[in-house]
Amino acid sequence: MATTTTSHSFFYDLLSIMRTVTEQEHELFLQTYKRLPVEIDRAEGMYVYANDGRRYLDFLGGIAVNAAGHSHPRIVHAVVDQMNRYAHVSNFFYQDAQVNFVEKLTRLSRYDRAFLCNSGTEATDGALKLVRRWGSVRQKSEVIAFTGGFHGRGYGALSIMDKPKYKEGMGPFLSGTKVLPFNDLDRLAESVNGATAAVFIEFLQGEGGVRWANPEFVQLLEHLRKKFGFLIVADEVQGGGGRTGTFFSFEHFNVHPDIVTTAKVIGGGLPLGAILTTEDLAEVFDYGRHGTTFGGNAVACAAGSALLDLIEEGLMEQVKVSGSHLIARLKELAAEFPERIADVRGAGAMVGIELKEEAAPIVEQLLSKLIIANATNETVIRLLPPYIFEGEHVERLIDALREIFTW
Ligand SMILES: Cc1ncc(COP(=O)(O)O)c(C=O)c1O
Missing domain, CATH: 3.40.640.10 (Type I PLP-dependent aspartate aminotransferase-like (Major domain))
Structure with missing residues (x-):
């Protein structure tokens, strides 16, 4: 009996190995979520690592959850x-x-x-x-x-x-x-x-x-x-x-x-x-x-x-300073692209970039540049990063947005 169970589950394990996580999700779940095309391996600090080896900069933070960064x-x-x-x-x-x-x-x-x-x-x-x-x-x-x-x-x-x-x-x-x-x-x-x-x-x-x-x-x-x-x-x-x-x-x-x-x-x-x-x-x-x-x-x-x-111990003070820097840099970008960006608002690690166009395609392009963000309320790119983001992360985001808006 035990042997049958083992071989039975081995057969199904093998089958599931042959199908991707994405394929299995589509078959097994009520389709309530529009998931990003990324299969997660692990996450650490400001980064999320996918099964295919790609490393994504995380400006979503698990939808405003991971304040200290992943796997602190x-x-x-x-x-x-x-x-x-x-x-x-x-x-x-x-x-x-x-x-x-x-x-x-x-x-x-x-x-x-x-x-x-x-x-x-x-x-x-x-x-x-x-x-x-x-x-x-x-x-x-x-x-x-x-x-x-x-x-x-x-x-x-x-x-x-x-x-x-x-x-x-x-x-x-x-x-x-x-x-x-x-x-x-x-x-x-x-x-x-x-x-x-x-x-x-x-x-x-x-x-x-x-x-x-x-x-x-x-x-x-x-x-x-x-x-x-x-x-x-x-x-x-x-x-x-x-x-x-x-x-x-x-x-x-x-x-x-x-x-x-x-x-x-x-x-x-x-x-x-x-x-x-x-x-x-x-x-x-x-x-x-x-x-x-x-x-x-x-x-x-x-x-x-x-x-x-x-x-x-200071994480909140840190995010206040980094957030002001992020908003200041985004406002500079808005001045460079007044035909694309209508407004930049928020504070700390909760920032919205109001576009003069739909936000979802821009967020998709950010993802192809290995940056995770979110589109909300049709025209707003929403950033909810872990509080530990720094200048280098801000500059990567700014460079990516500049590239997207330039083309
Ligand atoms: C302001 C606000 N209230 C309530 C909720 C619901 O929280 P949960 O998804 O944990 O049920 C959310 C989730 O995004 C939220 O942003």
């Missing part, structure tokens, strides 16, 4: 150490790995309390439950969000997004939600009232094209919060974790949101998300109100702790 030795070490102790025991237990991580996260974020989950979508969903429960005893249930915002792919997140592409044919969604035009002062002022439970906002929109909230818009939001007493929920899943040179992107404004959702960077490359809030709101989620099997997994927390140590 301190993170690898922390993960291996934790795996050797245990991988998962569940939230039935007290765990130093979780406490160490949250102690650092609350210190860096200056929030009092955390709920740990696995992803940005889950953080959005949990935050929606938190605000709805908070509002339930105050006759407040309406949730407002903004066009261009991205909060994830679950029903909670989709209910506060306007993206037809992601929502078509999937309704009905949560009731009592409204999506207003981003940065529209009048629409905001006329839409919030005593029934508003919360306003969800990305102060620096990622998917929406690396677009900042206007300072007057944030000021008005703050004024309306004081007047009507709703909660501000900052989605810092993409713009947080030190990415813009401050721990959260909202720190570029004079505002202190009541709740923050975060994920991506904070797990150091492993799935980890968090809802952060103040002591005042902590009691809204009492025993049994919310939970998850894997949220705050010990290995993810160990990786996240190691990453937060690196941030506390």
Whole structure:
């Protein structure tokens, strides 16, 4: 019997060896992703290595995840150490790995309390439950969000997004939600009232094209919060974790949101998300109100702790300086090619190059020059590199873009 199983699996192993990873993916997976034509071997620092031996410069960072660069030795070490102790025991237990991580996260974020989950979508969903429960005893249930915002792919997140592409044919969604035009002062002022439970906002929109909230818009939001007493929920899943040179992107404004959702960077490359809030709101989620099997997994927390140590040791200051340099060089390039580049915006390791044409073909050409970037919102090249990028990486990107725009 054992022999049959062995030869059977050997036969299939042989078959799979004869087909490429790409071919197998096409056969085995629901085709939800448009993957880049690169089969990954390994990744280190600023570089991703493909099976065919090519080395790509990574200006995508696993979609805003790998802040310390790929395979950072301190993170690898922390993960291996934790795996050797245990991988998962569940939230039935007290765990130093979780406490160490949250102690650092609350210190860096200056929030009092955390709920740990696995992803940005889950953080959005949990935050929606938190605000709805908070509002339930105050006759407040309406949730407002903004066009261009991205909060994830679950029903909670989709209910506060306007993206037809992601929502078509999937309704009905949560009731009592409204999506207003981003940065529209009048629409905001006329839409919030005593029934508003919360306003969800990305102060620096990622998917929406690396677009900042206007300072007057944030000021008005703050004024309306004081007047009507709703909660501000900052989605810092993409713009947080030190990415813009401050721990959260909202720190570029004079505002202190009541709740923050975060994920991506904070797990150091492993799935980890968090809802952060103040002591005042902590009691809204009492025993049994919310939970998850894997949220705050010990290995993810160990990786996240190691990453937060690196941030506390100066990674965030480093990205602030490198980001200013990257933006300055891109603005010079924009001055060279005013017919191609409309705008350069963002901060730190979150930079958008708004083109006067579709961004996808340019991103494709960058890939053929062994540089990984991303196109978002049709005309925007989005750069989300690890925070460790330096002048030489910036110059490679600038040279490649110059070549593309020259031909
Ligand atoms: C701002 C923002 N919120 C939420 C999410 C969803 O996060 P996840 O993909 O981890 O569910 C994303 C993902 O890109 C995001 O950029």
